[in-house]
Amino acid sequence: MGHLRGPDGGGAPPSARAVGALRAASAVLVLGVAVPTCLTAGAAGRPAVALALAVMQAVALWWVVGRPGAVLAVCALLGAGMWLLFPALSLTGALLGAQLALCVLSALRPVRESRRWLLGTLALAPLAYAGGSTLVLVSYVLAVTLAWTAGQWRRAQQDRLAAETRRAVAEERARIAREVHDVVAHTVSVMVIQASAAEDVFTAHPEQARQALRAIEGAGRSALGELRVLLRTESGEDSGEGRRPPRGLGDLAELAANARAAGLAVELHEEGRAISPPSAVDLAGYRIVQEALTNTLRHAGAGRVRVSVCRDEEAVRIEVSDNGRPGNRSWRSAGSGRGLAGMRERASLLGGTLEAGPGRDGGFEVRAVLPIRFGP
Numbered sequence: 001m002g003h004l005r006g007p008d009g010g011g012a013p014p015s016a017r018a019v020g021a022l023r024a025a026s027a028v029l030v031l032g033v034a035v036p037t038c039l040t041a042g043a044a045g046r047p048a049v050a051l052a053l054a055v056m057q058a059v060a061l062w063w064v065v066g067r068p069g070a071v072l073a074v075c076a077l078l079g080a081g082m083w084l085l086f087p088a089l090s091l092t093g094a095l096l097g098a099q100l101a102l103c104v105l106s107a108l109r110p111v112r113e114s115r116r117w118l119l120g121t122l123a124l125a126p127l128a129y130a131g132g133s134t135l136v137l138v139s140y141v142l143a144v145t146l147a148w149t150a151g152q153w154r155r156a157q158q159d160r161l162a163a164e165t166r167r168a169v170a171e172e173r174a175r176i177a178r179e180v181h182d183v184v185a186h187t188v189s190v191m192v193i194q195a196s197a198a199e200d201v202f203t204a205h206p207e208q209a210r211q212a213l214r215a216i217e218g219a220g221r222s223a224l225g226e227l228r229v230l231l232r233t234e235s236g237e238d239s240g241e242g243r244r245p246p247r248g249l250g251d252l253a254e255l256a257a258n259a260r261a262a263g264l265a266v267e268l269h270e271e272g273r274a275i276s277p278p279s280a281v282d283l284a285g286y287r288i289v290q291e292a293l294t295n296t297l298r299h300a301g302a303g304r305v306r307v308s309v310c311r312d313e314e315a316v317r318i319e320v321s322d323n324g325r326p327g328n329r330s331w332r333s334a335g336s337g338r339g340l341a342g343m344r345e346r347a348s349l350l351g352g353t354l355e356a357g358p359g360r361d362g363g364f365e366v367r368a369v370l371p372i373r374f375g376p
Helices: 016-040 047-063 068-085 096-108 111-122 125-130 134-201 206-235 249-261 279-300 339-349
Strands: 265-271 304-311 315-322 353-358 364-371
Touching: 047 068, 047 096, 068 096, 068 111, 068 125, 096 111, 096 134, 111 134, 125 134, 134 206, 134 249, 134 279, 134 339, 206 249, 249 265, 249 279, 249 304, 279 304, 279 315, 279 339, 279 364, 339 353, 339 364
Parallel strands: 265 304
Antiparallel strands: 304 315, 315 364, 353 364
C-alpha cells in the first residue's frame, strides 16, 4: 500500500502504480476467495447470483482509493446479501471486500472517521452470531479489527516518513541559510568598511581610494564565486570539473588578507597543516573563523585579532581573540543575532563545542573544538 495518502489523510497523493496494484490485488483476492466458496457452499441452485455478487464487490474495489467509504458500504451490502442468500458461506469471506475497503480507509482517512466505519462494520457481527456459531462471530470481529489495525499501521508509517521528510527539509534549509549568511555577511561587511574608507580619502588620497575599490571588487567576485558553487551544488548541476572546491581551512590566509584590507590587523597561527580533516569539518572550521572575523569587524571596534588553528588526529581546535571593546558585544549574547547561533550549530552538528566570552587579556574570544572521526 505504498504512499497511499490522499489529501484528506494529509500525505502525498498515491502514485498511479500503487493504486493500480492495490485495485488488482484486492479484486483478485475477493474473487479468489468468494467465488470458490460460493460455488461449493450450497449455491448450486443459484450460482449466477453468487458469482454476480462476488464480481460486483471486485468491481467496486476499483474506486477504493478515491472513495473508500462508499466502496466499504457497497461491499458490506453486497457481502451481507451473499451471506443472507447462502447462509452456508462464512461471513468473514462474504465480507472480505468490506474488510479490504476498511483497511484502505483506515490508512487514508483521519482516525476519528475510520473509527466510525470500524464500528459500523462491526455492527454486522450479529449476523455471524445468528448462524449459531460463536467461533464465526469471534473470527469475524478479529478479521475486521485486524483490517483496521493494518490500515492504522500503514498510516503511522506514512506519518513517520512525512515527519522525517519535513525535518530533513528544515535541516537542509537551515544549512543553506547558514552558508548564504556566512558568505554574504562577511563580504558585505568588508565592502562597507572599504567603501567608507574610500569615501574618506577619495579627494586627498585617490590611490588609497582606488585600492579600497579594488578590494571591494575582489571581495564581490569572491562572494559571487562562492554563491555560484553553492547554487550549482544544491541544484545538482555541479559536475566538479573546472569548479572551485568548497572553502576550507586552507583558505584562511585569503580570509585574513581580506580582513587586513578592511583595516584589521590579523595574526594567523596554524599548526598541523599536513593533516587533512573531513570536508565537513574543513568547511565548518573556515566558516567559524569567517564569522568570528566578520563580527569583530562589524561590532567589536577592534584593531587587532589573533586566529589560532591547531589540527591533530583527534580534532581541529580554533581560537579567535581580539582586543575590542567588551561593552560593544550585544551580538554575542546567547540567542541574539545569527552569527553566534550559526557557529554553535556548525560545531554541534559535528559533535563539537563552541564557547564565546570575554578574553583572558581583554577583548573577546571564540573557542571551538571540532572532532575528527577517522574510519567508519
